[in-house]
Amino acid sequence: EVQLVESGGGLVQPGGSLRLSCTASRFTFSNYWMTWVRQAPGKGLEWVATIKDDGSQKYYVDSVEGRFTVSRDNTKNSLFLQMDSLRAEDTAVYHCVGSTSWAGIFDYWGQGTLVTVSS
């Protein structure tokens, strides 16, 4: 069974940085587009960033453009999200998501890691 396990969440002050990681197993990671989706407390799902299977294309929601950077290491089956200049509104559970059938169809999800931005 495919497993996506996120790590790196925690409490950070406004303006600070955090790097999320996601490790995939039982999954041909290098073949698939990967995405970060977040859910703020009491809110709905929000797409954050997507990276193409070979890392050559990256896409971001407007609210994180210029502050967040998505990357991947296909040799280590790992996905990353570097989050800089964090704001209170970035507080959320961040899910690592895989698209195996078509880019944009989110068929595998990690449990998520909580990021709290607060002073």
Next chain:
Amino acid sequence: DIVMTQSPDSLAVSLGERATINCKSSQSVLYSSNNKNFLAWYQHKPGQPPKLLIYWASTRESGVPDRFSGTGSGTDFTLTISSLQAEDVAVYYCQQYYETRYTFGQGTKLEIK
């Protein structure tokens, strides 16, 4: 960006009855070259990650019970649960993947009446 709007925001249905959730996109998500609607539905239960139910607007994901069905085309879509079971209590989201700047609906909370 394509805006996805779901209705209603919440819904209470009796066990065994039909539940219907609507989703409207601000522009068509039907790709003319392959005649496919780039629309998916997800189920999200507390404490669990979201689960893919339906993609291409009407294709059920493997393992999803056949009481779940998706219909619609262009800008208007519907998720129907034909006979509500207790385990179907969740928040349901539609999502477009027509544009790579993917967007979700705001969610519909489904409860038992």
